[in-house]
Amino acid sequence: MENAGGSYVPESVINKLNHFMIHTKVQPYGLYQPSIDATQAIEKSTCLMAEMINATHSEVVIGHCTTMNLVMLSLALKSWFMPSDEIIVTNQDHESNISPWRRLAESGQKIIEWKMNSNNAELDIAHLESLLSNKTKLVCMTHSSNIVASVNDIKKIADLVHANGALLLVDGVSYAPHHSINVKDLNVDFYVLSLYKTFGPHLGLLYVDKKHHDKLTNQSLEFMPKQYEKITTPGSPNYLRIALNPGGVNHEEAACLSGLTDYYRLLHGHHFTKNKESVFAVVEDVFKLIADHQAKLSKIFIEYINENNAIKLIGKNESDTNLRSPTFAFTLKNKLSCQDVVKALAKRNIAAQAGSFYAWRCLEALGINPYEGLARVSFAHYNTENEVHLLCQSLNEIL
Numbered sequence: 001m002e003n004a005g006g007s008y009v010p011e012s013v014i015n016k017l018n019h020f021m022i023h024t025k026v027q028p029y030g031l032y033q034p035s036i037d038a039t040q041a042i043e044k045s046t047c048l049m050a051e052m053i054n055a056t057h058s059e060v061v062i063g064h065c066t067t068m069n070l071v072m073l074s075l076a077l078k079s080w081f082m083p084s085d086e087i088i089v090t091n092q093d094h095e096s097n098i099s100p101w102r103r104l105a106e107s108g109q110k111i112i113e114w115k116m117n118s119n120n121a122e123l124d125i126a127h128l129e130s131l132l133s134n135k136t137k138l139v140c141m142t143h144s145s146n147i148v149a150s151v152n153d154i155k156k157i158a159d160l161v162h163a164n165g166a167l168l169l170v171d172g173v174s175y176a177p178h179h180s181i182n183v184k185d186l187n188v189d190f191y192v193l194s195l196y197k198t199f200g201p202h203l204g205l206l207y208v209d210k211k212h213h214d215k216l217t218n219q220s221l222e223f224m225p226k227q228y229e230k231i232t233t234p235g236s237p238n239y240l241r242i243a244l245n246p247g248g249v250n251h252e253e254a255a256c257l258s259g260l261t262d263y264y265r266l267l268h269g270h271h272f273t274k275n276k277e278s279v280f281a282v283v284e285d286v287f288k289l290i291a292d293h294q295a296k297l298s299k300i301f302i303e304y305i306n307e308n309n310a311i312k313l314i315g316k317n318e319s320d321t322n323l324r325s326p327t328f329a330f331t332l333k334n335k336l337s338c339q340d341v342v343k344a345l346a347k348r349n350i351a352a353q354a355g356s357f358y359a360w361r362c363l364e365a366l367g368i369n370p371y372e373g374l375a376r377v378s379f380a381h382y383n384t385e386n387e388v389h390l391l392c393q394s395l396n397e398i399l
């Protein structure tokens, strides 16, 4: 029940990790067989991760994590901004999509905060409209907050932001474990997600639309004088991953990512009779099933919350995962602290978490002391209805 913090990994991923460590744990991109195999595994995974979100190989970076990807992206975009340019950030986001942009104030950019509606914690599009101006260069926001969990209408916001001549960056970390992501259909300029929350190893996936590669200043080092010039020119196929990941990808973790798409294919084969060629089409089908299952899990929990006076849920009482991710942060109306409840759940072998979840601005806006925090449970597709019933029953006993 702590899936928003990190998800379990299927055997197909673990087997590929083992295989890499046993048979191909050498320097990749060499000319001997184990090295060639290592290279192929890494490249295949990179292609599959791109395909999984309907992007191309040259448009993705497999970085250390989302925080690191966003820090690198902000540094790479720094010299693209003009001194009076405006960047809009929200107070609903995880700090990793706020701090890197706020830091640019030091180089003259003006940071504007798109605040949540204080009545319902939602990000109102009408409010964004009032903040956009011809100085706005970039809007940074979450697809679904790790606290409020409402699904923001990214397509609509992308239209609005683009009509104002600005770019849109979306943090999909809390959304991606529950839905397929189609970056082209969403019409976003930048998109990030954490692969360790979508059933893979501890890595982050960053997408940058190829039409923006020339806006990014290379952050890599001058490893080779001539080659450096050739491969670090925007437009070269490897530009993005060199420019935004100076230390290079984690070999074994990247190599095992093809196990993730194998897993989706296995799920697809189990539930559907007609095979599909494209990875994206497979993932899309699988996540429709996942959404239906998770809506059932959410409904059980929402019904419990509606009947329980001791719990105050953050965000809407909504079980449709197109409207709310199955992540439920709450405070308590009785004297127990959130830490107490999480400890009591742990004694019953139920994993939950308490804290600010690095979204302290969101907590402050909700009137919650970030040091006291809130409690959070979050479901993934492998959770069962019985497990959610057990969670509710346990909360009943504790509260």
Ligand SMILES: Cc1ncc(COP(=O)(O)O)c(C=O)c1O
Binding pocket: 004, 005, 065, 066, 067, 068, 094, 096, 097, 142, 144, 145, 146, 171, 173, 174, 193, 194, 203, 204
């Ligand atoms: C919504 C959201 N954005 C960003 C992050 C940061 O991701 P990472 O741990 O990959 O840096 C998290 C992590 O919890 C998150 O929940």
